[in-house]
Amino acid sequence: MGFQDTFKALGDPTRREIITLLKHGKLSAGDIVSHFSSTNATISHHLSVLKNADLICDEKVGKYIYYELNTSVIDEILVWITALKGD
Amino acid sequence: MGFQDTFKALGDPTRREIITLLKHGKLSAGDIVSHFSSTNATISHHLSVLKNADLICDEKVGKYIYYELNTSVIDEILVWITALKGD
DNA sequence: ATTATATTTAGATGATTATCTAAATGTCGG
């Protein structure tokens, strides 16, 4: 929660790749895992970090858990970065 | 050099604060140090990380070294983040 | 030249983190 976690979450390349994957829509944890060579435990950890940073949210549907981008926090970062340039 | 270093550099709160300080213009290393309670060695390390990420550049003037924001890399980040929103 | 000032570099330490394996939880189909 807060900039600290959000920026730290974006600092890892695997997590940025996860976010890029989710750009096109919801994906289940398994779908995401299959894009990487890491363990499901490792990806699960990354998902948890992203979720804790409010960058993604999850929704349980039966056996699966679907992850989705949370654009509102992305807006906040955008504001912060944009402010660096202005004036 | 590259996103990896840039995002990782922004993941630290002290470094983000340094960047915010530099938003209003050049500052010497000592000026920057005086804004924090950390050692000059520590701040020097942070400056080196930011410089390595191309987020800032330095210029030596006599006894002092002045640091300045490098907006071009900030643009790249802006593009990346913006792309997350626009479908 | 010598001393003081500005900054970095070297080396060490404790904390955080990414990753793994193994075990636990939860859900579906027969």
Add this chain to the structure above:
DNA sequence: CCGACATTTAGATAATCATCTAAATATAAT
């Protein structure tokens, strides 16, 4: 109910990192 599947949690390990003290480098002033 049971075995298979989807996902997370627990615990361990190795790597990375922020920070410190102490030493090095470089420049200015006296």
